[in-house]
Amino acid sequence: MSALIDQVRDIAANATAPDWPAWATQLRERGAQAFIRHGLPNARVEAWKYTPLNRRPFGDVVVVAGERATDLPEPVHGLGDVTRLVFIDGVLAGVDGELPKGVNVTALAEAIAADASRNGEAGELAEWLAEPPTEHAGDALSALNAATLGAGAVITVEPGVNAGRIALEWHATATGRGTGDQPLVNSRLCVALGEGVRLSLHECFATDGDSYADHNLITQVRLSKQAQLTHSRLQTMPAEHMLIAANRVDQDAESHYQYDGLDLGAGLARHDLFTCLAGEGARCDLNGAYLPRGEAHVDYHLAVEHRAEHCTSSQFFRGVVDDHAKAVWNGRVHVLPGADNTEALQSNANLLLSRDAEVDTKPELEIEADEVVASHGATVGQLDETAIFYLRSRGLDEALARELLIGAYCQAAVDRAGDEAVRERLTTELARYTGVGE
């Protein structure tokens, strides 16, 4: 822990990049100071109550070199012929395939440097990067990300473009996997969709080979009027890996954001999904399934802020927790004064399969407007023994019966995926994981 803080001190001391505007250096310094002040969150920090990081070993923080690789690794997205953005150690290594017209992808460091040409005046990008990516202010991991600002990309789509499907792959170069001192990669994505744009963005992680890294990612999304983003994330990292991912989405009127997550790996996966419905009639649907096994720990922290009238939000998550695994789910809906005619639904259901596993769930509602329909439900239970009996009476053995039921339980979340090809991919991965596909 103190080693990490020492590293961040060093990073702060070298925060100045020669071709960067002053605001970017300041962002790095502020991030470093905030991280030094807070340290890694312990169990007394409410947002990290069930996922304290202060006792977890942290490897070296990777500071970005910012070079592009010449040879891109093999695709891992499994979606067939789609354009992919390849990130290696958090840095945009290249764009593989043709980008649709009107879609622009720039490495974050380049975008920041380009901003410097405007006489050092802080522009839109500066303001955007300074926004807190999570709902809980003073988040140490976001601060750490800011301290190393530079890796990542800016994706913008011009109004009216149907941008189709883009895959986004996270690769790493470090070798010696399993030694417990994996490096920590920080990266940031900024996605801005113009009016009426449609895009499906599928994120996945390289899992084969010897390379490894912990990832601390921030994704910031801005949706203009009537823009639609389907954002899916398939997380199949090896058990030694850690993923910390904070997503912030700002939505204008009648826009639609959909998140479809499937967590099948990682020793620790933490997802913060923070969505602000700021324009009238905006809608967001957050779906996911997580099936931690072994010693895995999955934590979903969702926060939806209803700031405008006639907005709709839904949260639908299914979890199956086995062995010594632990699942944390914190869904929050905040309806601000004036956000009348809001509709907000939350559902989190969990199966607890093992004596040593644990589920901590907390569906929160904060309502400060009337004319609101809000409901939430959370359950923790077991597989239905009568269903197992039924399947066995049809000639299936018990193990297969259980696999089928577990798969079906999570399939309910996967079925909601907004992009058909992604849905198929998630379905295949889920079946492989639960054993039904073999």
Add this chain to the structure above:
Amino acid sequence: MSTANSEVERRLEGRYKHGFVTDIEADSLPPGLNEDVIAAISVRKNEPQWLLDWRLGAYRKWLKMREPHWAHLEIDPIDFQAISYFSQPKSDKDRPQSLDEVDPKLLETYDKLGVPLHERAKLAGVAVDAVFDSVSVGTTFKEELKKAGVIFCSFSEAVQDHPELVRKYLGSVVPRVDNYFAALNSAVFSDGSFVYVPKGVRCPMELSTYFRINAAETGQFERTLVVAEEGSYVSYLEGCTAPMRDENQLHAAVVELVALKDAEIKYSTVQNWYPGDEEGKGGIYNFVTKRGDCREDNARISWTQVETGSAITWKYPSCVLRGDNSVGEFYSVALTNNYQQADTGTKMIHMGRNTRSKIISKGISAGRGQNAYRGLVKVGKGAEGARNFTQCDSMLIGKRCGAHTFPYIEVQNPTAKVEHEATTSRIGEDQLFYCLQRGISEEDAVSMIVDGFCKQVFRELPMEFAVEAKALLEISLEGAVG
């Protein structure tokens, strides 16, 4: 809806009915808190040394503790040195031997409150232990209870007459330094009620306490301890009021319940402390720690509360389900109007096998009221077959109020079944319209809808209390439709 709105406003302006001050000479300690004050309280109550040590231990720890700020509440800073920690009616010096000798002014107070001791006792068969400021004034039906072997007396009397029981159970459910306000209470508690129901006894009547804060600049720190021995049953009711004052007054109580094998305790509260005026000025800070321990197998503890008063309520009546097959229940109606704030809920800690718990919480927010449900359902590793069902519903009346739900669910046993559901809604114009076109007045319609909303909780209350609770809710809310 404009006529409805003016009606609403008129109704919402309804005055606090119990805001009178009784002019009685009181023996009070000057404001301030230190070890001497605690010693003075202890001396006045003729307490044994161990209890003084216990108080001082709590006080020393309290000094090192920090006021909690995690609740969804806005609390003006409390000056603990400005509070008088002890106040008792002077006439206590020649303490009345029976109810007939009680200061008629006091009895008048209770009459105004609608607790006519005699009548109520006779008609309803209720034994009342009335706590006025910090001293228990008179306990009715003592003799009848004595025959059954039930001990029901003020806490001070229990310390004198049954020190071994007090010493055995005091602090065994809520440790003296459990939290900031419990520690404060442990240091300065002045009185409260003590109930002991011996083995196999079904308490022949419902027991009741009525609290009232009368003197200005005093806090009330009562301590209630209820012990139900093997196979016994007791139902205990408490009601609270306070006069209208501009300053905030502090009420930091601790209630401990111990249910042994096969025992059952039913604890009901109707809380109507002064909520402050329409501007949010004054009112009681009600910071209460209530916890029940189902210590042995098949024990059962049920909390029912109707919270309509207090400027701020911070209260989580909880059950520790230690014994196998033990049952915990929590039924709550919390209403906040004007500038009232409530952060209330329960904790159900499942430790024994086949333990069951049920939580029904109904929050109603009107005016600028803020109402939060905060609950924890925890199923420990050993709680095989534990079962919980939670339902918490919120109703919003008006545009400036808030309803919040923070349910924590922690499950560590794979045989447990935990279900939580919650809804937030308002009184719909369509519902009102339906009633109106059936010839039901708007006021009656709202009353019906709110009553229906709260029914699951009201039916858990003993009859007289249910009537009182319903009336209280109507006074606070009638016709309140935005």
